[in-house]
Amino acid sequence: xxxLRVALDGPAGAGKSTVxxxxxxxxGVAYVDTGAMYRAITWKALQREIPLHDEAALTDLxxxxxxxxxxxPEGQAVFVDGVEVTDAIRTLEVTNxxxxxSAVAGVRIxxxxxxxxxxxxxxVLMDGRDIGTVVLxxxxxxxxxxxxxxxxxxxxxxxxxxxxxxxxLQQIQDDIQRRDEYDASREHSPMVKAEDAVVVDTTxxxxxxxxxxxxxxxxSAQAQKS
Ligand code: CDP
Ligand code: CDP
Numbered sequence: 001x002x003x004l005r006v007a008l009d010g011p012a013g014a015g016k017s018t019v020x021x022x023x024x025x026x027x028g029v030a031y032v033d034t035g036a037m038y039r040a041i042t043w044k045a046l047q048r049e050i051p052l053h054d055e056a057a058l059t060d061l062x063x064x065x066x067x068x069x070x071x072x073p074e075g076q077a078v079f080v081d082g083v084e085v086t087d088a089i090r091t092l093e094v095t096n097x098x099x100x101x102s103a104v105a106g107v108r109i110x111x112x113x114x115x116x117x118x119x120x121x122x123x124v125l126m127d128g129r130d131i132g133t134v135v136l137x138x139x140x141x142x143x144x145x146x147x148x149x150x151x152x153x154x155x156x157x158x159x160x161x162x163x164x165x166x167x168x169l170q171q172i173q174d175d176i177q178r179r180d181e182y183d184a185s186r187e188h189s190p191m192v193k194a195e196d197a198v199v200v201d202t203t204x205x206x207x208x209x210x211x212x213x214x215x216x217x218x219x220s221a222q223a224q225k226s
Contacts, residue, residue, distance in 0.1 A: 009131050
């Protein structure tokens with residue numbers, strides 16, 4: 001079993017989950033999509049009509065929720081308390097509310113504990129915003145994956161067009177920028193590059209080029225570890 005622990009952080013649309021899945025599979029470590037965990041709590045809070053300013057209720061929810069990941073050939077399926085929410089957590093409603101929910105200290109404490117627990121049992125590649133700074137400060141590899149906001153917005157736009165969804169490129173860019181600013185300026189574990197993270201700017205790079213680059217960083221770290 002590979003015990004390597006990789007922290008992959010960066011802003012929205014940088015390509016974290018796209019590359020993380022494939023690199024984790026190649027390395028033989030578990031892939032943990034921490035954004036999906038915050039999205040799962042947001043989905044459940046919206047379902048239960050919990051006011052998103054009610055920090056105590058959101059914290060109780062985060063402490064009682066059960067989130068499971070199940071690998072599927074087309075990607076990772078996500079379950080909340082036994083209900084599949086893989087698509088439900090990607091709606092615009094969840095996307096527009098997730099930053100507010102994930103800014104709540106009690107929610108973060110509950111999720112960080114779960115994430116550390118997973119990493120204590122297996123090698124992992126974890127993607128998120130605070131993995132290298134808070135969740136796994138001693139990770140073997142820390143990568144800050146980024147790209148220009150225009151490139152990131154265009155990727156989301158292409159992704160939606162590919163699914164037949166009509167959308168506005170400028171609106172997508174504005175939404176991404178607003179969410180990044182919110183995530184970077186919150187009080188508890190803001191999105192920030194860890195001092196010792198390697199920066200990979202993927203503007204103008206293909207998915208395969210990014211995967212090759214990240215895999216080579218991880219393979220070198222693994223060689224040093226063993
Ligand atoms: O895929 P996308 O970049 O749109 O977002 P995500 O990775 O699914 O994360 C959704 C949201 O969860 C982010 O905008 C953050 O507000 C929050 N998040 C966080 O606070 N900490 C993490 N480790 C991961 C996500
Ligand atoms: O997880 P994160 O929000 O960082 O990004 P994502 O959900 O993986 O979305 C990135 C999108 O950009 C996907 O549609 C990828 O196919 C595309 N893309 C990429 O990830 N990397 C590139 N170098 C080029 C495009």
